[in-house]
Amino acid sequence: MKQADLVIIGGGPAGLCAALSALKSGSNVLIIERNKDLGGQLRKQTHMFFGSEKQHASLRGIDIPEILLSQLKEYEDKVEILTDSTAVGLYEDGVITVLKKEEDYFKIKPKVTLVATGAFEKALAFPNNDLPGIYGAGAVQTLMNVHGVKPGNKVLMVGAGNIGLIVSYQLMQAGVEVKAILDAAPRIGGYLVHASKVRRMGVPILTSHTVKEAIGKNELEKAIVCQVDEKFMPIEGTEKEFDVDVMCISVGLTPLNELLAMRGCEMKYIPQLGGLVPLRDENYETTVENIFVAGDATGVEEASAAMVEGYLAGLCAAAKIGYKPENFEERRTDYMKQLKDLRSGPAGGHILSGIGQVLIGGKNV
Amino acid sequence: MFEKTGIPSKEMIMEKFPPIERINEGPVAVVECYQKIPCNPCQTACKFNAIIVGEDINNIPEFYPNKCTGCALCLSKCPGLSIIVVDGSKSKDRVEVRLPYEFLPLPEEGQIVKGLDREGEYITDVKVIKVLNPKSFDRTPIITIEVDRRFLYTIRNISVEA
Numbered sequence A: 001m002k003q004a005d006l007v008i009i010g011g012g013p014a015g016l017c018a019a020l021s022a023l024k025s026g027s028n029v030l031i032i033e034r035n036k037d038l039g040g041q042l043r044k045q046t047h048m049f050f051g052s053e054k055q056h057a058s059l060r061g062i063d064i065p066e067i068l069l070s071q072l073k074e075y076e077d078k079v080e081i082l083t084d085s086t087a088v089g090l091y092e093d094g095v096i097t098v099l100k101k102e103e104d105y106f107k108i109k110p111k112v113t114l115v116a117t118g119a120f121e122k123a124l125a126f127p128n129n130d131l132p133g134i135y136g137a138g139a140v141q142t143l144m145n146v147h148g149v150k151p152g153n154k155v156l157m158v159g160a161g162n163i164g165l166i167v168s169y170q171l172m173q174a175g176v177e178v179k180a181i182l183d184a185a186p187r188i189g190g191y192l193v194h195a196s197k198v199r200r201m202g203v204p205i206l207t208s209h210t211v212k213e214a215i216g217k218n219e220l221e222k223a224i225v226c227q228v229d230e231k232f233m234p235i236e237g238t239e240k241e242f243d244v245d246v247m248c249i250s251v252g253l254t255p256l257n258e259l260l261a262m263r264g265c266e267m268k269y270i271p272q273l274g275g276l277v278p279l280r281d282e283n284y285e286t287t288v289e290n291i292f293v294a295g296d297a298t299g300v301e302e303a304s305a306a307m308v309e310g311y312l313a314g315l316c317a318a319a320k321i322g323y324k325p326e327n328f329e330e331r332r333t334d335y336m337k338q339l340k341d342l343r344s345g346p347a348g349g350h351i352l353s354g355i356g357q358v359l360i361g362g363k364n365v
Numbered sequence B: 001m002f003e004k005t006g007i008p009s010k011e012m013i014m015e016k017f018p019p020i021e022r023i024n025e026g027p028v029a030v031v032e033c034y035q036k037i038p039c040n041p042c043q044t045a046c047k048f049n050a051i052i053v054g055e056d057i058n059n060i061p062e063f064y065p066n067k068c069t070g071c072a073l074c075l076s077k078c079p080g081l082s083i084i085v086v087d088g089s090k091s092k093d094r095v096e097v098r099l100p101y102e103f104l105p106l107p108e109e110g111q112i113v114k115g116l117d118r119e120g121e122y123i124t125d126v127k128v129i130k131v132l133n134p135k136s137f138d139r140t141p142i143i144t145i146e147v148d149r150r151f152l153y154t155i156r157n158i159s160v161e162a
C-alpha cells in the first residue's frame, strides 16, 4: 500500500492552495484529482474575478491555476500529483481507495487527509427536463470554455445568480444568443454589476419567473415559462413561450462531500451553505481526527474564500503531523483575517450564519 | 427596481457622474458600482488615489473626481466592467466616452457603430475614435467613442455588426 504524509483529494483552488501551504511548512503532499488537469472550476472561468489582490482578483479564473501550479513547481521533489484519478472511498482505518483511469485501482494510507472536492450542480424539476439541449451551466461552460464547442444557438438561462449571469455573458461572447435570464426569486441573486453587464447587451432578466415545461420531439424546441407569486406558485395566464434550442440550468450548487460522510464525519444540512456539510473546527478539521476539509466542500462560496480556506487547512493539517513552522500563528491569523474580510459584507452575512451552525467550538472565522 | 432588472435608475446614475464642470475640463471616470461586494481591484489600479475602497473590501468605492486624471487604467481592471471615462472638453456638442468592450469583432477606428443604453436599446450612431487592446489590459479592450452630448448620461455600450 502506498504511504503518504498529507493526501489532498481534489485539485481545485482549495486543494492547490492547501498543497502550497503544507509544502511551505515542510510536509510532503500527494494530490489526487479526477480530471485530466488541475484547477477545478477555475479552468472554465474566462471572466475576471472579484475579491482582493491576495486572492488574485481582477485576473481571469482560467489564468489562476497557472500561477498556483508554477508555485507548486518550486516544491517538485516534495509533491506528487495524480491526475485522472478519483478517490472512491475513505475508510475507517484512514485508507483511501483510488481509481486511476478506470483501470488502476489502489490504496493509499496517509497520515492526514484533506478533502477539497468542491461542489456539484442542483437540478430543476419540470416536464421534459431530460430533453437534449437542456444542460447544467457547468456543462455549458465545459463545452464552450474548455473544448471550444458552442452548445447551441438560442439559449434560455434559468437562474440569475452569479453563475447564470456570468455564463450568459460568456455565451454571448461565444456568439450565442441569450433570449432571457429568469429566476423564481423576486430579486437578482448575483452581483448587480454582472446583471448590468448582460442587461446592457439587451438581455431581459425576468425575476419571479420559472420554467413551466420544455417542449420538443427529439430535442428542445421551445420553453414555456410563467410568472410565480410570493410563494413561488405559478400564476395562471402568465405563460410566455421562448423558441430556444438550449436551456441552461444554473439554480445553485451543493457541496460534494460524500467521502466525508462515508468516513463517518458528522454532517449537518445547512441551507446557507448549499446542503449537507461537515462539522469542523476553526482549523478546518472535521469531527474525525486528521480529516480536514476546505473550499466548496465545506459550503458553497467563492474561489477567493476557497483558496484562503485551503491555505489555512493545509497549514493546520501539516502542523498536525509535525510540520509546524515558527511563523505558524502569524500565518494562521493572516488567513483567518482574510476570510473575515471576504465575509464581512452583506453577501457574507448568510455564509457566516451557516458557518456558525457547523463550527465546533463556536468561534467564527 | 434595479435589483429586479439590473438597470440602474436615472437618479442612481446621476449620483455617480461627476459634476458637468469637471467633465468639461477633461477626461474623468464614472464608477458605476452600486452594491457592497467583496472587491477592490479598482483601488489597486488607481495610481492617483482617486478611488478608495478602504479597509473593508466590501465598501462601495468612493470616487474623487478632482484626483482622477482620466487615465482609464481602472476600466479594464474592474471585474464588473462598471467604470467608464467621459470627456466633455473636446467639443461643445459632442463628448468622448471610453468603455470596456469584451466582444468580437472589435470595431475599427473611424467605424460608425450603434450606441446602446443601459438596457441594450439603440439610442444613436457613434463614431469609434480609438481601440486599445494592449497585453496589460488582459483581454478587456477599451473603446473610445464620440457621441452627441445629449447622450452623455445614457450611452453605455456599443454593438458592432460583424
Ligand SMILES: Cc1cc2nc3c(=O)[nH]c(=O)nc-3n(C[C@H](O)[C@H](O)[C@H](O)COP(=O)(O)OP(=O)(O)OC[C@H]3O[C@@H](n4cnc5c(N)ncnc54)[C@H](O)[C@@H]3O)c2cc1C
Binding pocket: A009, A010, A011, A012, A013, A014, A015, A032, A033, A034, A035, A038, A039, A040, A041, A042, A045, A048, A049, A050, A051, A085, A086, A087, A088, A116, A117, A118, A119, A162, A163, A164, A166, A167, A256, A294, A295, A296, A297, A301, A302, A303, A304, A305, A306
Ligand atoms: C460560472 C462560475 C463563476 C464563478 N465566478 C467566480 C468569481 O468571479 N470569483 C470567485 O471567487 N469565485 C467564482 N466562482 C466560484 C469558484 O469557481 C468556486 O467557489 C471554487 O472553484 C471552489 O473551489 P474548490 O477547490 O473548493 O472546488 P472546485 O473548483 O470545484 O474543485 C474541486 C476539484 O476536486 C475534484 N474532485 C471532486 N471529487 C473528487 C474525487 N472523488 N477524487 C478526486 N478529485 C475529485 C474536481 O474534479 C475538482 O477539480 C464561480 C463559479 C462558477 C461556476
